[in-house]
Amino acid sequence: xxxxxxxxxxxxxxxxxxxxxRAKAVEHAIExxxxxxxxxxxxxxxxxxxxxxxxxxxxxxxxxxxxWDELRFSRLSMQEVIRILMxxxxxxxxxxxxxxxxxxxxxxxxxxxxxxxxxxxD
Numbered sequence: 430x431x432x433x434x435x436x437x438x439x440x441x442x443x444x445x446x447x448x449x450x451r452a453k454a455v456e457h458a459i460e461x462x463x464x465x466x467x468x469x470x471x472x473x474x475x476x477x478x479x480x481x482x483x484x485x486x487x488x489x490x491x492x493x494x495x496x497w498d499e500l501r502f503s504r505l506s507m508q509e510v511i512r513i514l515m516x517x518x519x520x521x522x523x524x525x526x527x528x529x530x531x532x533x534x535x536x537x538x539x540x541x542x543x544x545x546x547x548x549x550x551d
Contacts (some may be wrong), residue, residue, distance in 0.1 A: 455485045461503040484517035491531040500538040
């Protein structure tokens, strides 16, 4: 009468939990970027937004959670978003080592915090 539900393994549950945490983190980062760019956000087409979400998901999977929490997505300019999209394109094409690309993406966002720290010393 009722089909028996497939039992989920701990691994399946872990994978699903990972994907949910990643999706929430990326959604939060995208919202911060969108608010920061204001009207500039409208210049991104749906494919570029999807690509940005994808590369940020890859970055989230690569970077330590404490480091992710320190990234300042709300300070990204359109130029920096375009640079991140370029890195995403390189990653999809396997143009360079994926770790190097993800380090470059992290550096784009990290440099913002370092720049603020230096500016604060003036």
